[in-house]
Amino acid sequence: MTTVSWATWRRHFESNARRPMPPPAELPELPEAWRAAITRSLARFQVGEAGEGRIAHQIDRHALRGVDADYRASLKLFVREEGRHARILAGLVRGLGGELLRAHWTERLFVRGRRLAGVRLKLLALLAAEVVGIEFYDLLARRLPAGELRARLEEIRADEAMHLEFHADFFRVHLRGPAPRACFLVGWWAVAGVAATLVVIDHGPSLRALELSRVELLRGLLARVASTARAALDPAARVTTPRAGQGPTTALRDAA
Ligand SMILES: [Fe+2]
Ligand SMILES: [Fe+2]
Structure with a gap:
């Protein structure tokens, strides 16, 4: 049986919350087509990161297996951390000469779906958002020259890797028995599969301008969807594949 130390997660998020906001990034010289493409994509992700924090309060009204006060506090801190990403x-969008979006159709779809869903499905959708964020920020950061723009994306990407572990931990402790696990697998592939497909379609023009492969992104997304499913169902599995020193550096799980 797996137990999770939510107090450890709470300390992690509290420590992250003490980070000061970074100063405005010094942006590199980029070809105009690249600048426009990056601005367009980051503006769309910015809307998603700004998101809504309803889930953090909704969780207070739900008694879920394996959830305690530290988990609830961690979830609120997680929402605040997503707000930091949005800022x-x-x-970056403004620095690149772009304008912020008030809304975007993929985000509206995501939010509407979440509002219709119960708490568990909302957490599933958040897990899918982490998969998408990790793969997209990673692909984009690797395309950029070394510098502050890339460093900001790498910082966000490292946070998302920890968010993935955090949400996966919830499912590791929550899913008991074959029926809930089967429901999770069906729901996970449906939600994450749709999210992965939408991001590849929606960001297609940006990927083309940056000469990045849609197939490479889709392959990375599907591999991470699969590894996340395995990890959420297998307490011994690790979700993340740290690249270039990113990702979790400490084992946050206490297995018993
Ligand atoms: Fe984020
Ligand atoms: Fe995240």
Whole structure:
């Protein structure tokens, strides 16, 4: 049986919350087509990061297996951390000469779906959002020259890797028995599969301008959807594949 130390997660998020906001990034010289493409994509992600924090309060009204006060506090801190990402991305979009979006159809779809769903499905959708964020920020950061723009995206990407572990931990402790696990697998592939497909379609023009392969992104997304499913169902599995020193550096799980 797996137990999770939510107090450890709470300390992690509390420590992250003490980070000061970074100063405005010094942006590199980029070809105009690249600048426009990056601005367009980051503006779309910015809307998603700004998101809504309803789930963090909704969880207070639900008694879920394996959830305690530290988990609830961690979830609120997680939402605040996504708000930090939104502020960092807003600075990058403006610095690149772009304008912030008030809404975007993929985000509206995501939010509407979440509102219709119960708490568990909302957490599933958040897990899918982490998969999408990790793969997209990673692909984009690897395309950029070394510098502050890339460093900001790498910082956000490292946070998302920890968010993935955090949400996967919820499912590791929550899913008991074959029926809930089977339901999770069906729901996960449906939600994450749709999210992965939408991001590849929606960001297609940006990927083309940056000479990045849609197939490479889709392959990375599907591989991470699969590894996340395995990890959420197998307490011994690790979700993340740290690249270039990113990702989790400490084992946050206490297995018993
Ligand atoms: Fe984020
Ligand atoms: Fe995240």
